[in-house]
Amino acid sequence: MREGPLDSLIKALAGLPGLGPRSARRIALHLLTNKAKAMNPLINALEQTAENIKICDLCGNLDLVVPCHICRDPKRAKSTLCVVAGVADLWAVERTGAYRDQYHILGGVLSALDGIGPDDLSITALTRRVQQSPPQEIILALSATVDGQATAHYLMDKLESVTEAKITRLAHGVPVGGELDYLDDGTITTALKSRAAL
Amino acid sequence: MREGPLDSLIKALAGLPGLGPRSARRIALHLLTNKAKAMNPLINALEQTAENIKICDLCGNLDLVVPCHICRDPKRAKSTLCVVAGVADLWAVERTGAYRDQYHILGGVLSALDGIGPDDLSITALTRRVQQSPPQEIILALSATVDGQATAHYLMDKLESVTEAKITRLAHGVPVGGELDYLDDGTITTALKSRAAL
Numbered sequence: 001m002r003e004g005p006l007d008s009l010i011k012a013l014a015g016l017p018g019l020g021p022r023s024a025r026r027i028a029l030h031l032l033t034n035k036a037k038a039m040n041p042l043i044n045a046l047e048q049t050a051e052n053i054k055i056c057d058l059c060g061n062l063d064l065v066v067p068c069h070i071c072r073d074p075k076r077a078k079s080t081l082c083v084v085a086g087v088a089d090l091w092a093v094e095r096t097g098a099y100r101d102q103y104h105i106l107g108g109v110l111s112a113l114d115g116i117g118p119d120d121l122s123i124t125a126l127t128r129r130v131q132q133s134p135p136q137e138i139i140l141a142l143s144a145t146v147d148g149q150a151t152a153h154y155l156m157d158k159l160e161s162v163t164e165a166k167i168t169r170l171a172h173g174v175p176v177g178g179e180l181d182y183l184d185d186g187t188i189t190t191a192l193k194s195r196a197a198l
Numbered sequence: 199m200r201e202g203p204l205d206s207l208i209k210a211l212a213g214l215p216g217l218g219p220r221s222a223r224r225i226a227l228h229l230l231t232n233k234a235k236a237m238n239p240l241i242n243a244l245e246q247t248a249e250n251i252k253i254c255d256l257c258g259n260l261d262l263v264v265p266c267h268i269c270r271d272p273k274r275a276k277s278t279l280c281v282v283a284g285v286a287d288l289w290a291v292e293r294t295g296a297y298r299d300q301y302h303i304l305g306g307v308l309s310a311l312d313g314i315g316p317d318d319l320s321i322t323a324l325t326r327r328v329q330q331s332p333p334q335e336i337i338l339a340l341s342a343t344v345d346g347q348a349t350a351h352y353l354m355d356k357l358e359s360v361t362e363a364k365i366t367r368l369a370h371g372v373p374v375g376g377e378l379d380y381l382d383d384g385t386i387t388t389a390l391k392s393r394a395a396l
Contacts, residue, residue: 045207
């Protein structure tokens, strides 16, 4: 009752990832004191997005159009397929500008702890897609976590039986700009094992 | 163009205090993947708030009603008036439960750097209010910053000429739970000077 009428707004904001009650209160006040510049643009953007965003039925990307602008881009080759866990990962790869072919979004990674099995991910759609328009290479761009790597191995097994494509994973090693002193032993071990000629 | 239709939402979110592009992307994705549980409640709360929130013309608080629920509460004594810089500070004092009288919101503090002078704050309204219904005590609950303290001294001068009320400020000292080792010299000096019998 203390904050009264703002409670529902603060509660909705505090439930967002990375925000808590304190930052939610700060944001709510900022919105209220900047109605024209902050509140109304945010409401408009939210409404526009809520109404118009669709899920691409080919790759699983979020876009205004189906198929999404990546799948319908004629300039993108179909020879390589990059398998990612989620939309955030697709964005991360796109931001690099180093990859300009096709994507497939799994919708997560296998996780015994969270109870996510193969049927919860878009794996059947992936094998079907790979059979219908066979790529030359499939890049499993999954996180270097236990769950990510388990998912990669599972996909590897599934895909090998339905495609001739080369199946690759992202390189492991020292992050660019990373200091050895702050890296964990596992990363340094992997980087040593995969060392390359200068 | 990379994130396409979500750009305006991410931009609106990234402009909020404490958020940047990375956290904004994370929140946008969370909203899109949890439409019913996160997106729609947030839109509703924002719209409700934007439409209904008013500024109390007595104290400057934000509420659904004018005068606000604090000013119209008959259980609150009128003998003490707590002057705060903003609504967030009023909330902070209310949360303690240690104060249950009246408030006056200045709308900021004097700041030469930010070009905020006495006319930008609700100081005339404060002196008028103090003259119309004289309190017994005025607590200047302003931050212990240079600007906050300068504002307190300015208000002290202004108020002394129009009221007989006792004018007080919050105590300075070691925060509860604070370790001496991590405190700045100024706080320890103030705490030493204002030391009290055990």
